[in-house]
Amino acid sequence: MPRIAENIFTIQQKLGNCKLIVVSKYRSIDEITEAYAAGQRTFAENRVQALLERKAQLPNDIEWHLIGHLQTNKVKSIVPFISMIHSVDSLKLIQTINREAEKCDKIVPCLLQIYVAKEETKFGLDEGELIDLLEKIKLEQLDHIRICGIMAMATFTDDKNQIAEEFSKAQSLFNQVKQEYFNLDTLFRELSIGMSSDYEIALDHGSTMVRVGSAVFN
Numbered sequence: 001m002p003r004i005a006e007n008i009f010t011i012q013q014k015l016g017n018c019k020l021i022v023v024s025k026y027r028s029i030d031e032i033t034e035a036y037a038a039g040q041r042t043f044a045e046n047r048v049q050a051l052l053e054r055k056a057q058l059p060n061d062i063e064w065h066l067i068g069h070l071q072t073n074k075v076k077s078i079v080p081f082i083s084m085i086h087s088v089d090s091l092k093l094i095q096t097i098n099r100e101a102e103k104c105d106k107i108v109p110c111l112l113q114i115y116v117a118k119e120e121t122k123f124g125l126d127e128g129e130l131i132d133l134l135e136k137i138k139l140e141q142l143d144h145i146r147i148c149g150i151m152a153m154a155t156f157t158d159d160k161n162q163i164a165e166e167f168s169k170a171q172s173l174f175n176q177v178k179q180e181y182f183n184l185d186t187l188f189r190e191l192s193i194g195m196s197s198d199y200e201i202a203l204d205h206g207s208t209m210v211r212v213g214s215a216v217f218n
């Protein structure tokens with residue numbers, strides 16, 4: 001079996017019901033095509049420009065996810081086709097997605113990106129900001145965006161206990177928000193945690209989607 005197909009197969013074996021999202025950033029069209037030939041249909045990019053370029057060169061039945069920071073002025077270009085945006089972190093972005101989605105008569109599935117890692121990052125909401133945003137969302141009429149869950153990244157470290165602690169924090173926030181803000185709605189169901197180095201730990205903490213790049217392509 002070709003290497004990429006074999007990697008996908010090996011990872012899939014461990015996932016059960018958790019969905020594999022192959023992160024194709026920095027990979028060649030040939031490499032992505034190899035993953036596609038192995039049956040993979042869900043891919044993610046972290047930059048809008050790269051996402052648009054790849055989409056144009058690859059088959060139409062690919063589901064594209066955006067996992068990187070999204071500027072409001074780029075929303076319009078991805079809303080017509082995007083399957084999920086994992087990196088939503090402000091009311092302004094939510095309002096923009098909703099407005100553009102309304103124009104396309106679509107409902108765009110989104111995740112709120114939270115911040116659980118110890119290391120410094122510009123992106124993601126801490127617990128207070130998450131609650132604050134959810135309170136504001138309640139007051140809005142948002143018929144064209146669906147908040148489906150939460151995305152988080154753990155600290156880049158070899159310390160498995162620390163990673164487990166951070167994923168556990170993400171899982172408990174997910175459960176709390178599902179109960180308090182989504183009335184246990186089954187459409188609020190995605191917990192996007194886990195990358196190449198830590199997806200097995202994420203699986204122990206309720207991950208429903210893992211975003212894996214290097215473990216597929218290396």
Ligand SMILES: *Cc1c(COP(=O)(O)O)cnc(C)c1O
Pocket residue numbers: 023025046067068153195196197211212213214215
């Ligand atoms: C790059 C990236 C990944 C995948 O990283 P790997 O270590 O290559 O699996 C997952 N999530 C986000 C947000 C990323 O930017």
